[in-house]
Amino acid sequence: MRFSKTLIPTLRETPADAESASHILMLRAGYIRQLAAGLYIYLPLGLRVIEKINKIIREEINAIDGQEISMPVLHPAEVWQATGRWYEIGDEMFRLKDRTGRDMCLGMTHEEIMTWLASREIRSYRELPHIWYQIQTKLRDEARPKSGVLRTREFLMKDSYSFDADEEGLERSYQLHASAYNRIFTRCELKFYMVESDPGMMGGATSHEFMAPSPAGEDEVVLCSSCGYAANIELAISQPGKIEIRDWNFEEVHTPEKRTVEEVSNFLKIAHEYFIKSILLISNNGPVLALVRGDQELQEKKINRIIGEYRPAQKGEVKEILGVEAGFIGPMNHKIRIIADTCLQKGVYVSGANKEQYHAKGIRPGSDFVAEWHDIHIAKEGEFCHKCNAPLRIEKVIEIGNIFKLGTKYSIPLKAFYLDEKGLEKPIIMGSYGIGTARIAAAAIEQNHDRDGIIWPKSIAPFDIEILPLNINDRNTVEIAENLYRDLTEKGMDVLIDDRDERAGVKFKDADLIGIPTHIIIGEKNLKEGLVETKNRKTKEVKKVKVDEVVKLLC
Template identity: 70%
Template sequence: MQYSKLLIPTLKETPSEAEAVSHILMIRGGYIRQLAAGLYISLPLFLRVMEKINTIIRQEMNRIGAQEFSMPVLHPAEVWQKTGRWDAIGDEMFRLKDRTDRDMCLAMTHEEIMTWLAAKELRSYRDLPQMWYQIQTKLRDEARPKSGILRTREFIMKDSYSFDADEEGLNKSYELHAQAYHRIFTRAGLLFYQVESDPGMMGGTTAHEFMAPSDAGEDEIAICGRCGYAANVELAVSVPPDYAPVDMPFEEVHTPRMKTVDEVSRFLGLPPLSFIKSLLLITKDAPVLALLRGDEELHEKKIQRVIGPYRPAHKDEIVEILGVEAGFIGPVNMINKEIRIIASTSIKTGLYAGGANKTDYHLKGINPEVHFQADWHDIRVIRQDERCVRCGAALKIQRVIEIGNIFKLGTKYSVPLSAVYLNKEGAEIPIIMGSYGIGPARVAAAAIEQNHDENGIIWPVSIAPFPVLILPLSTGDNETIKAADVICAALNSRHIDFLIDDRDIRPGIKFKDADLTGIPYQIIIGAKNLKDGLVEIKDRRTKETTKMPPDKAVEYVSRLIIVI
C-alpha cells in the first residue's frame, strides 16, 4: 500500500481537547477524527487496526464453537419491556418512535433480541447447547463522553450469548469464553487481569471483567501479587488496618461545635480508628444510617447493592429525621428507633466513640455488640497496601480499562421472554444463559496506553495497521527505487502486508510520521547504506537497528512479525 494513496493526516501539536494518551496519539497519528461528543470517525489506519482485532476475536470465538450472527440495531420496545429493562435503564438508552407511533430503541446490547430468537428457534434439549455471537454497532447516550474512544456514544462490540440446559452446561460455556478471552487479549499484546465484578444492570449471579492496566482507566481493581486474588474495587474485600481497641468507659462527653472525626479525635486524644462515622442516607423507601470506622470511606456501589439507589441526606433532613444536627449523629439513643442501620464489618467488635444524637455531645465506649443493632456488610472503600483476605499479602490498587466482561445470566431473560426447551420427559424448562462482551476499540486504546513512547504509538505486531513500513529516503534516486521495488516484491511474494512511504518529502518528516503512527518494523532505504549494498531495519519498540542486504531484509522481517 502506498502512503500517498492513504489518508493519514498526522498532527505535530497535541490536540487541546484530548487528555488520555490513546486519544492524543490516535488523533495525532491520523487514526480518528471527532464528529461530535462521543462520536468518532475511523480513518483508514484505524479501520485496519479494528479489522485485525475483530479477526482475532472471530478466530477465537469460532474456535470454541460459537456461530456468528448479525442482529438489528433498531429494536421494538416491547421486547425490552418484557424483561423490565425498558423502565430500569434510564437516559442512557436512545429511544424513538417510528411513523406508526410505535416505541423503539437503539441497541445498547442484545440480550433481549438474542433471547427472543432463542425462544423461537430452540425448542428441545437436542438443540442445546448453543453459542451465538456478533460484532455489531451499539449506542449509549453517555452523559459524559470522554477519553476519546474509551467512552463514546456509538461503538462496536463483540457480544456473545450461551444457551444451555442446566447450570453445568452454563459453567462449561462460561469457562470456554474465559479461555477464549485470555487468548484474544494475549494475541492482541495486552497485559490484563480477569477480576471478580458486579453483574450490574446485566443481572445474573456471577460476573468477571477483563481489565487492562492504564492510567487512563476509569475503573480500579485490587490485586494480590502472592495468591492472585483480583477484584473490581466495587466488590474487593480486604483486611482493614489493625486496630488495637482503646479501653474507655461508656460515657457522654461535651464536644462543643466539634463535628468532624479529626476535630473530636484531637479533642479526646483518640485515634480516628476509634470512632464510628455515621452517615444518613435517603432511599426511595426509608432513610438508612450507614456506619463506618473513622478512617474509612463509604463505597457508593457497595452500599447501593445493599439498600438500592440513594443520596446523602441534607442537613435539614438530618434534623427532621434524627432530631440532631449533622456532626453529632450516631447509632445509640436515636429518636427514630425504627431507622435501619447498615454497618461496616470492620466495627463489629471493640469500643468506639461516636455521635451522641445530642448537639455538642459525643459518646465514648460504644460497644457495637451491646449498644445498637445493625445489618453488617462490607461497605468500605479498600485502600492500597491493605492485606489480602486470602493470604495476608499487601493488595495493590491499580487503574484499569475494562476491555471485556462475562456474565452468568441464568434465567433472567429466558423466563420473561419464554425461552424454554422440552426436556427428555417433555417438560418445559427455562434455558440457562450467559452473556459475554468485548469492546474492540477499547482493546485498541488499551494497546496504545500500554505501548507508546514520547514519539508516538508502538503497536503490537498482531493488531498493527501494517507490520512493516518501507522508508525510501530519496524517491528520486534510481538505486533507492530499485531496492524498494525488490523489497516490495519479496514482501508480496510472502503475503506480508506493508506500507511504503512514497511521498516526495524530507526524510525527517518521514521518520517522525513513522514513529507517530507506530508501525512495528521500518525498512529504511538510504543512498549511503545502498553504496555498501545494505538497508537498515529499525525496531519501533526497542529503537535498535540492523543493517543487511535488501534480499535478506525481507526474510529477517518475516521472522520478526510471526504472531500467535
C-alpha cells in the first residue's frame, strides 16, 4: 500500500483527551479517531490490525470445529424477556421501539439469539455437539467508556457458543476453547494469564478469564508463581500472614473518640492484625455483620455470593440495629447473622465493645461470638497461596477473553431441548466464550511500545514491512524502492511504501510511531554501494544489505 494514497493522519502532539499508552498511540499514529464517548472510527491502519487479529481468531476457532455465522444486532425484546435478562439488565442495554411500537434492543451479547436458533434447529443428541461463533459488533451503554478502545460502547467481539448433550461434552467444549484461546493469544504475542473468574450474571458454575498484564488494565489478578494459582481478585483466596496468639484476658478498654482501626491501633499500641473490623451490611434478608481482620478489607464480590444483594448500613441504622455508634461495634452479643473471615478463627483480638468510647481486648472467636466462616477479605500482595503457601503477587490486567460454562441457564427458558438415546427430552448444555478484538490490539500496544511509538508483534502488525525511500526525487532511490515493493508484495508480504515527498526525518518519525516491525531504508549514499538498510523496529538494530539480497533475507 502507498502511504501517499492512504489515510494515515499522524499527530505530532499528544491529544489532550488521551491518557493510556494505547489510546495516545492509536490516535497519534493514525489508527483511530473518536466519534463520541466510547465510539471509535477505525482508519485504514486500525482496520488492518483488527482484521489480522480476526484472522487468527477465525483460524483457531475453525480448528476446533467452530462454525462462523452472523446474527442481527437488533433484537426483539421477547427473546430477552424469555430469559429474564430484559428485566435484570439495567441502563447498560440500548433499548428502542420499532415503528409499530414493538420493544427492541441492541445486542450486547448473543446468548439469547444463539439459543433461540439452537431451539429451532437442534432436535436430537445425534446432532450434538456444535460450536457456533460470530465476530460481530456488540453495543452496551457503558456507564463510563474509558481508555480509548479498551472500554467502548460499541465494540467488535468474537463470541462462540457451545451446545452439548451433557456435562462431559460441555467440559470438552470448554477445554477446546481454553486451548484455542491459549493459541490465539500466544499467536498475538501477548503476555497473558488464564485465571479463575466470577461467573457473575452469566450464571453457571465455572468460568475463566484471559488477562493481559498492563498498568492500563481495569482488573486485578492474584498470582502464585510457585504453583501457578491464578484468580481474579474478586474471588482469589489468600492466606494472610500468621499472627501470634496473645494471652490477653477479656477486658473493656476506654478509647475516647478512637473509632477507626488506625486510631485505636495507635492509641493502644497494638498492630492492625490484632483487630476485628465489624461492618454492618443490609441484605435483602435483613442485617448482616461482616468481620474481617483489622489489616484487611472486605471483598464485596465474595460477600455478595454469600448473602446476595446488599448495601452498607447507614450510620443511623448501625445505632438502631446494634445499639452502638459505628466505630465501637464488636462481634459479641448480637442476634443478627454474622459472617467472619476464616483467618479470624484462631487468635485473640481487639474490637469494639458495643459500648460508646470503649473497645474490648481479648476477644476469642468461638467463645465470645459465633459466626459463619468464609473467605471474605481482599487478597493482598505478600499474602500466601492457599494451595502451596508461597507468597502471592497482584497484577493489573486487561481482560481480553473469557470462557463460561452456562449449563442450562438459557436453554431451559428458551426451550432448546433435544431428545436423547432413550427419547427423553433434555435441555442442551451450553457454554459461551468471548474475545474482544480491539482489546487485543490495545493490550498489544500497552505491552509493546517505547518513547517513539508502537512496536507491533509481527503477527498482528498492519503491515510486515515499511519501505522508506528517503528522497523520492532521486530516480535511483525510487526505482529500487518500487522494485522491492513489487517483489516483496509478490512474495506475499504486506508492504507499506512511504512514497510521500517528505523529509527523511518525518518519514523516520512516522515509521517509528506506526510501529511496523521491519523498515527498509533506502538512502542515496548507501545505494551508491548497492546497499539498503533494514531496521528492526523493536531492537532498533540496523543492517546494511545488498539490494538483491533483501527479498531473500526478509521472506
